[in-house]
Amino acid sequence: xxxxxxxxxxxxxxxxxxxxxxxxxxxxxxxxxxxxxxxxxxxxxxxxxxxxxxxxxxxxxxxxxxxxxxxxxxxxxxxxxxxxxxxxxxxxxxxxxxxxxxxxxxxxxxxxxxxxxxxxxxxxxxxxxxxxxxxxxxxxxxxxxxxxxxxxxxxxxxxxxxxxxxxxxxxxxx
Amino acid sequence: xxxxxxxxxxxxxxxxxxxxxxxxxxxxxxxxxxxxxxxxxxxxxxxxxxxxxxxxxxxxxxxxxxxxxxxxxxxxxxxxxxxxxxxxxxxxxxxxxxxxxxxxxxxxxxxxxxxxxxxxxxxxxxxxxxxxxxxxxxxxxxxxxxxxxxxxxxxxxxxxxxxxxxxxxxxxxxxxxxxxxxxxxxxxxxxxxxxxxxxxxx
Ligand SMILES: Cc1ncc(C[n+]2csc(CCOP(=O)(O)OP(=O)(O)O)c2C)c(N)n1
Numbered sequence: 001x002x003x004x005x006x007x008x009x010x011x012x013x014x015x016x017x018x019x020x021x022x023x024x025x026x027x028x029x030x031x032x033x034x035x036x037x038x039x040x041x042x043x044x045x046x047x048x049x050x051x052x053x054x055x056x057x058x059x060x061x062x063x064x065x066x067x068x069x070x071x072x073x074x075x076x077x078x079x080x081x082x083x084x085x086x087x088x089x090x091x092x093x094x095x096x097x098x099x100x101x102x103x104x105x106x107x108x109x110x111x112x113x114x115x116x117x118x119x120x121x122x123x124x125x126x127x128x129x130x131x132x133x134x135x136x137x138x139x140x141x142x143x144x145x146x147x148x149x150x151x152x153x154x155x156x157x158x159x160x161x162x163x164x165x166x167x168x169x170x171x172x173x174x
Numbered sequence: 175x176x177x178x179x180x181x182x183x184x185x186x187x188x189x190x191x192x193x194x195x196x197x198x199x200x201x202x203x204x205x206x207x208x209x210x211x212x213x214x215x216x217x218x219x220x221x222x223x224x225x226x227x228x229x230x231x232x233x234x235x236x237x238x239x240x241x242x243x244x245x246x247x248x249x250x251x252x253x254x255x256x257x258x259x260x261x262x263x264x265x266x267x268x269x270x271x272x273x274x275x276x277x278x279x280x281x282x283x284x285x286x287x288x289x290x291x292x293x294x295x296x297x298x299x300x301x302x303x304x305x306x307x308x309x310x311x312x313x314x315x316x317x318x319x320x321x322x323x324x325x326x327x328x329x330x331x332x333x334x335x336x337x338x339x340x341x342x343x344x345x346x347x348x349x350x351x352x353x354x355x356x357x358x359x360x361x362x363x364x365x366x367x368x369x370x371x372x373x374x375x376x
Contacts, residue, residue, distance in 0.1 A: 022248060045248065047277060049241075050269025057238035058273075061209070061245020064230065064365065065253075066374040069245070087234030091361040155376060 007137055007166050008034035014144045015070060016043055022062050022069035024055035026077050030101040030167045052077035053084040060094050070097040075104050079116040082123050090127050095151035098159040106164045130158045135165035186322040186347040191287050192218040192354050194329055194346055199223055201333050207246050207372060211239035211259040213294035215287060217353025219258060227371030231357040231364050237267030240284055247279040254281045254337055261288040261302040274341050275316030283336040286345040312343045
């Protein structure tokens with residue numbers, strides 16, 4: 001892969017190619033380059049929310065109003081949205097696009113992050129929500145592009161879990 | 175001087191949610207979208223006109239009526255959007271007022287029914303009943319256009335003003351009457367009907 005291709009560049013381009021125009025987020029350090037770039041791109045409306053479930057509500061409203069959107073959050077943020085997924089997104093058949101920066105694995109130092117990470121896939125599985133863990137840059141566009149199309153076509157949410165293998169994660173120095 | 179006095183709520187007449195919901199709906203002449211919050215808020219919206227296609231009844235996600243309304247308002251900037259929310263529900267998601275203020279959508283109105291309790295679960299006390307003034311809180315969140323409705327006529331005036339351009343938050347002190355209707359319970363039908371009402375094809 002050429003040097004100038006980045007995971008965040010691929011995600012931004014793929015969102016744009018799929019007419020995703022609204023980005024809500026509660027930040028994570030790993031997302032910094034993506035969030036900064038999205039804020040600087042006038043094709044997107046990008047803003048922070050105070051809670052992840054608030055963002056889920058906003059994106060649900062936007063979909064019903066005819067606008068595609070995605071939400072960015074950290075693993076711990078995912079831990080706060082089970083009720084919004086179970087009571088709103090899944091039963092209403094909303095193609096919510098979730099991007100989760102995975103904390104809690106590969107050298108995590110914070111026990112709380114490691115614990116909440118363990119709840120994420122069981123919650124997704126118990127709700128029957130499609131999820132993909134992206135680990136490789138060369139597969140990223142395919143995964144995101146095809147999954148957005150599938151989400152919209154089948155009116156079902158999808159969760160992209162961005163592994164530290166893809167993003168580099170958060171590096172801990174002692 | 176307690177918090178309620180500071181926000182002017184002490185002057186607000188105790189009114190009835192269903193009566194006010196009907197007054198609101200009567201003022202909607204341009205296919206405005208209405209997002210109803212959990213429980214009684216929805217029940218009275220439903221009872222005010224179940225055939226109204228631009229209503230969305232949010233069944234289980236306590237606190238998300240305003241965020242959902244904000245999303246609709248962003249997606250459809252030419253349509254006015256009204257969120258109806260209970261005080262207990264708003265307490266759960268107060269941060270969304272800051273998000274609304276930050277985005278400042280001209281086409282969003284938030285109406286809060288303040289009975290000071292979690293009525294539908296058994297009328298247990300909510301912090302609004304003794305401590306929190308939601309209008310003062312909304313102003314502190316950056317929503318300068320936040321008002322208590324002093325009485326029914328004042329409510330009408332505030333709604334008329336809000337529909338001209340917002341964002342506006344209107345709070346009403348309400349009595350202990352339960353909601354008068356029962357929404358349908360099929361989330362897909364509710365969502366699909368709402369999207370049709372907004373002219374959106376999924
Ligand atoms: C996250 C969550 N916590 C608790 C509940 C249970 N619950 C359902 S409605 C409700 C009270 C809502 O209070 P309010 O918004 O003030 O409306 P009111 O019942 O007073 O009309 C509660 C606590 C819930 N549905 N979701």
